[in-house]
Amino acid sequence: MHSTRGLVVHVIDDNSAVRGGFARLLRSAALEVRAYESMESFLDQIDQAPPGCIVMDVTMPDLAGPEAIARLRAVQTSLPIIVVSGRDNESVHAFVDAVGARMFLRKPVDDQALLDAISWVTKVRVAP
Numbered sequence: 001m002h003s004t005r006g007l008v009v010h011v012i013d014d015n016s017a018v019r020g021g022f023a024r025l026l027r028s029a030a031l032e033v034r035a036y037e038s039m040e041s042f043l044d045q046i047d048q049a050p051p052g053c054i055v056m057d058v059t060m061p062d063l064a065g066p067e068a069i070a071r072l073r074a075v076q077t078s079l080p081i082i083v084v085s086g087r088d089n090e091s092v093h094a095f096v097d098a099v100g101a102r103m104f105l106r107k108p109v110d111d112q113a114l115l116d117a118i119s120w121v122t123k124v125r126v127a128p
Helices: 016-028 039-044 065-074 090-098 111-122
Strands: 008-012 032-036 052-057 081-085 103-106
Touching: 008 016, 008 039, 016 032, 016 111, 032 039, 039 065, 052 111, 081 090, 081 111, 090 103, 103 111
Parallel strands: 008 032, 008 052, 052 081, 081 103
Antiparallel strands: none
16 A cells, blocks of 8 residues: 555535534545635646545535536546535435445444545555
8 A cells, every 4th residue: 555645535514513623524534625615726727736635525505416427527537536414315325326326325424434445445554
């Protein structure tokens, strides 16, 4: 496995408490974090997105249905995606499949499970 140096985790969640909690956890594991309150704000900066991965909530006001999926596909990001959601149903799983997410975690997300997921999708050893 590689070093976390230069690896950025892009956290996209409209809930500031969740964004802040994920950011604190990831920084404590020596990861660089960029947090976005909306898919729009992330997509506005995707051109400058350094290597890493995306951790994104599936239930956000600007991330609904086919339009969001099309926008993610249109930017052709090679960043692996981890989807988190408080819901675990057919529509969430359809979204996970449609965006090509590598992992799905149900909220509340266990800290170690999130770190393990990031390690798995980035092939970088992440230690708490």
